Amino acid sequence: MGGFPSEAVWSRVLELAGGDRVLVDRTAAPQHTDPLPLPGRLTELTFYPWPPATLSELALGSDAILVCGGNTANMLAVWRLHAFDRVLREAWEAGVLLCGWSAGMICWYEAGVTDSFGPQLAGMPDGLGFLPGSACPHYDGEERRRPVYTELVRGGFPAGLALDDGVAAHYVGTELRELFTSRPEAGGYRVSADGEEPLDVRRL
Secondary structure: OOOOOOHHHHHHHHHHHOOOEEEEEOOOOOOOOOOOOOOOEEEEEOOOOOOOOOHHHHHHOOOEEEEOOOOHHHHHHHHHHOOHHHHHHHHHHOOOEEEEOOHHHHOOEEEEEEOOOOOOOEEEOOOOOOEEEEEEOOOOOOOOHHHHHHHHHHOOOOOEEEEOOOEEEEEEOOEEEEEEEOOOOOOEEEEEOOEEEEOOEEEO
8 A cells, every 4th residue: 555544445455355363563663653544453572572473373363464564674574573574475375464654565575765774765675575576655645756766666666556545456476466545646557668547447
């Protein structure tokens, strides 16, 4: 998802998940502890001071795993240190819906555009690689996202998917099935060295 989900988008996510048991990961921004205003049976996951002994069971017993926004690079480092990247792949292959916004969008791809290393946006080439290519959230929500991403891709960064805030991309395996949103003007784009290609977006 390009940004925090609306009520309609989140309802569609739960529908796709086939249930409301959601494991919430805030590793990218552990300082944010306020309850999420999202319906469902939400279980918070934390790696502090250490990961739970039932980490794999928590993931595989969920209908969806929701990854919140924040520092993508820090999050991936923690996940890899505790082998949660392997747990996530096992959950994905078992049919658990993986989702998220911002950092929780970028992480599933081979590469992404991030502010993990400072206030200036940069390319990050070492995502989980569950999905091919690269990703860029907040395409219309942050002034520098579009020019930085398009410049990176023109310079050899992997081509990929850009989403405006409020737009969600639904994949089955590694196949993009559809984009959907409740925002009337929000869009999604294939971005390659040849430029942008607007994609069809279903309005909820």
